[in-house]
Amino acid sequence: MRRPGRTLMTALFGGLALGVVMALLPAGAHAAATVPAVPDDFRWGVATSGYQSEGSAPASNWSRYDDGMEPYLNSVDFLNRYREDIANAASLGVDTFRFGVEWARVEPEPGVIDPAALAFYDDVVAEIRSHGMTPMITLSHWVHPAWFADQGAWANPGAVDRFLAYAELIVPRYAGDGTTWITFNEPVIYLQHELLDSDNPLPALALAPQVINAHNRTYDLIHRTDPDALVSSNAAYIPGVQPALDVLFLHQMKLDFIGLDYYYGVALDNYTASAALTGKFWEVKPAPEGFYNALKSYHARFPGKPIWIIENGMATDNGKPRADGYTRSQHLQDHLYWMQRAMAEGVPVIGYNYWSITDNYEWGSYRPRFGLWTVDVVTDPTLTRRPTDGVATYTDVIARGGVPADYVPVAPPGLCNIDNLLGSCAQPLLSGLLGGGTASTDVLGLQTLAGGASGGGLLGGLFKKSR
Known part of the structure; x- marks a missing residue:
């Protein structure tokens, strides 16, 4: 089992790297997911x-x-x-x-x-x-x-x-x-x-x-x-x-x-x-x-x-x-x-x-x-x-x-939305790279760490408590 601290650092650096790449991508790459009619x-x-x-x-x-x-x-x-x-x-x-x-x-x-x-x-x-x-x-x-x-x-x-x-x-x-x-x-x-x-x-x-x-x-x-x-x-x-x-x-x-x-x-x-x-x-x-x-x-x-x-x-x-x-x-x-x-x-x-x-x-x-x-x-x-x-x-x-x-x-997604910090850093990019839909793989543990869109995970909780 990997140490929690190491997993956390991996996720943080991975999220930063993904964020940098995301900022450099053209707008179309940020949100490639297809959407059904209402x-x-x-x-x-x-x-x-x-x-x-x-x-x-x-x-x-x-x-x-x-x-x-x-x-x-x-x-x-x-x-x-x-x-x-x-x-x-x-x-x-x-x-x-x-x-x-x-x-x-x-x-x-x-x-x-x-x-x-x-x-x-x-x-x-x-x-x-x-x-x-x-x-x-x-x-x-x-x-x-x-x-x-x-x-x-x-x-x-x-x-x-x-x-x-x-x-x-x-x-x-x-x-x-x-x-x-x-x-x-x-x-x-x-x-x-x-x-x-x-x-x-x-x-x-x-x-x-x-x-x-x-x-x-x-x-x-x-x-x-x-x-x-x-x-x-x-x-x-x-x-x-x-x-x-x-x-x-x-x-x-x-x-x-x-x-x-x-x-x-x-x-x-x-x-x-x-x-x-x-x-x-x-x-x-x-x-x-x-x-x-x-x-x-x-x-x-x-x-x-x-x-x-x-x-x-x-x-x-x-x-x-x-x-x-x-x-x-x-x-x-x-x-x-x-x-x-x-x-x-x-x-x-x-x-x-x-x-x-x-x-x-x-x-x-x-x-x-x-x-x-x-x-x-x-x-x-x-x-x-x-x-x-x-x-x-x-x-x-x-x-x-x-x-x-x-x-x-x-409008491309912003760099790390406050209500879903690491999840929003990774998800738009991953959606584009994976060819549509939302990222189904929790790459680097980012979704778990951020707690999904509700911001209820570890970092989401720490961030909100520190405000």
């Missing part, structure tokens, strides 16, 4: 949110936070142009349209319900269904009424009951016929904003039990109303720390599926995700292979739970071409390739939503553009929807059932 019942969708797109925003926590930021104006005026946006979505061939019901619009004062707001959302749901799509409804997308904020928001002991009263109004109104529900959008980021942007002195983690309780009670409400409904709360994937965050949130929540938002990865040669902290999302170098690692990680940590990609997309700077030349079309196809590859390896992904159907107010700025249709809110009073190259591409991949089997990603 199943016929796979759900394709687009996403948007209330405050970011509706315009005519009622008083809320965010109407206060955006003081001092770029003026909100009237956003992309989904409030009056929803028919156009829903028709555009239907033209892609999607079957799911995600939107948010704005609590602040429905209940502008405590106990006061605005019938015009309900009529608007009635029309939105009817329009979605008239185009052969089903709604995915978000009940809370970081925004709550100003009066709720004045009462202390989630620091108030009565907050859960107040949210449930709102949910009891909305859920029976739109439940059934396949409606899918997201209770809280990205609760970790939501509470982080509440901590940083409000006067609430309580740490975000102290507020977490309230939001988790509200989610679980809303989950029960939805299932009493529609036993067949699918309900979740989507997680914004944060490289390196997501498993710990999920212990605090998702593991405490009742979920019918894992809702995943994936935008960024971190690797030894890609630290650009830090640009997102300053709002310069267009400076983030995409990491499509990190999407694969995230999916594998969730499958390992939540076995038996299907996964739905609730958000995935890419920012440009005011609609200009990216400095790296990477297009929305390429970004979309590269991510779908890695999704299909994970699915081929047994990860039960059941749906994918593109973020977003149009550009919108990106929480303080119109400069980051994520839309399939771009809209110049600041300079174009007509708010014309102009298709990006992503429109034709998304239409094509939906019709095909994904990217072609022989698709080769434009």
Whole structure:
């Protein structure tokens, strides 16, 4: 038997050597695995949110936070142009349209319900269904009424009951016929904003039990109303720390599926995700292979739970071409390739939503553009929807059932993804050298050492504990 220390050193040096060679290979050699089409019942969708797109925003926590930021104006005026946006979505061939019901619009004062707001959302749901799509409804997308904020928001002991009263109004109104529900959008980021942007002195983690309780009670409400409904709360994937965050949130929540938002990865040669902290999302170098690692990680940590990609997309700077030349079309196809590859390896992904159907107010700025249709809110009073190259591409991949089997990603994998260090150093190279598929041989013990895509092996554990 070889000494463990010697095995470890062999693996380390082998991994470094493989990493160097991988960096020198042309892009096509990094990911030669063929991928099958998605199943016929796979759900394709687009996403948007209330405050970011509706315009005519009622008083809320965010109407206060955006003081001092770029003026909100009237956003992309989904409030009056929803028919156009829903028709555009239907033209892609999607079957799911995600939107948010704005609590602040429905209940502008405590106990006061605005019938015009309900009529608007009635029309939105009817329009979605008239185009052969089903709604995915978000009940809370970081925004709550100003009066709720004045009462202390989630620091108030009565907050859960107040949210449930709102949910009891909305859920029976739109439940059934396949409606899918997201209770809280990205609760970790939501509470982080509440901590940083409000006067609430309580740490975000102290507020977490309230939001988790509200989610679980809303989950029960939805299932009493529609036993067949699918309900979740989507997680914004944060490289390196997501498993710990999920212990605090998702593991405490009742979920019918894992809702995943994936935008960024971190690797030894890609630290650009830090640009997102300053709002310069267009400076983030995409990491499509990190999407694969995230999916594998969730499958390992939540076995038996299907996964739905609730958000995935890419920012440009005011609609200009990216400095790296990477297009929305390429970004979309590269991510779908890695999704299909994970699915081929047994990860039960059941749906994918593109973020977003149009550009919108990106929480303080119109400069980051994520839309399939771009809209110049600041300079174009007509708010014309102009298709990006992503429109034709998304239409094509939906019709095909994904990217072609022989698709080769434009963006090569980063050098050692933080969520799967040595495994991601070796696997893309080995896949190319072995002529397709994932490496079935644990060369040099790298997969065992790294713990596979879940990062649960020896080095994965040591790395995470040392952070």
